[in-house]
Amino acid sequence: MAAYPKAQYKRVGARTPLRRGGFVVLGIVLVLVGVMALAFPLLAALSFNLAVGLMLLAGGIAALVHAFRVHGWQGRAVQIVLGVLYLLGGLVFLANPFAGLLALTLALGAFFAADGIAPMLMGAQIRPQRGWGLFLVSGLVSLVLGVLVLLGLPGGWSIALLGVVAGLNMVLTGAAFLACTGMPPPRVRP
Numbered sequence: 738m739a740a741y742p743k744a745q746y747k748r749v750g751a752r753t754p755l756r757r758g759g760f761v762v763l764g765i766v767l768v769l770v771g772v773m774a775l776a777f778p779l780l781a782a783l784s785f786n787l788a789v790g791l792m793l794l795a796g797g798i799a800a801l802v803h804a805f806r807v808h809g810w811q812g813r814a815v816q817i818v819l820g821v822l823y824l825l826g827g828l829v830f831l832a833n834p835f836a837g838l839l840a841l842t843l844a845l846g847a848f849f850a851a852d853g854i855a856p857m858l859m860g861a862q863i864r865p866q867r868g869w870g871l872f873l874v875s876g877l878v879s880l881v882l883g884v885l886v887l888l889g890l891p892g893g894w895s896i897a898l899l900g901v902v903a904g905l906n907m908v909l910t911g912a913a914f915l916a917c918t919g920m921p922p923p924r925v926r927p
């Protein structure tokens with residue numbers, strides 16, 4: 738029977754020291770990228786569209802290559818269909834950016850609405866720690882902005898708002914991570 742040092746066992750409720758470097762880097766990167774998205778909202782939205790189109794193309798190519806390399810697999814036909822769908826989706830996003838933006842706006846509006854719940858839960862879970870309120874605010878803003886994007890789809894204005902929503906979400910989340918370190922978040926001037 739091996740003896741284990743007591744340092745391996747943790748008391749329930751014991752606090753472990755935070756390594757602040759990762760929090761600081763993540764917070765600063767999120768704030769900077771968020772500010773860039775706020776400064777150029779349509780460019781941010783088109784960048785998302787381009788990234789999604791390229792990912793769909795890459796996924797479609799990978800699925801088709803795999804499907805044609807494995808012989809005798811029962812799921813081969815379904816994988817070929819999925820690979821073709823990925824390719825077609827990627828081509829739609831790249832060939833017609835505004836149709837892709839409409840689909841992306843719908844998906845990201847739903848994502849931001851759902852994404853608002855996780856930071857609120859995290860803020861409630863870490864409540865005694867520094868910065869818990871910013872996680873709560875970040876989640877609430879994300880939830881509200883996601884709902885606004887979804888409600889604005891029929892009028893078309895939410896496509897332009899997509900970059901603003903992404904930028905606000907990143908700035909607030911980055912500020913929350915910086916607050917966890919005790920470091921004041923950088924001041925952002927619009």
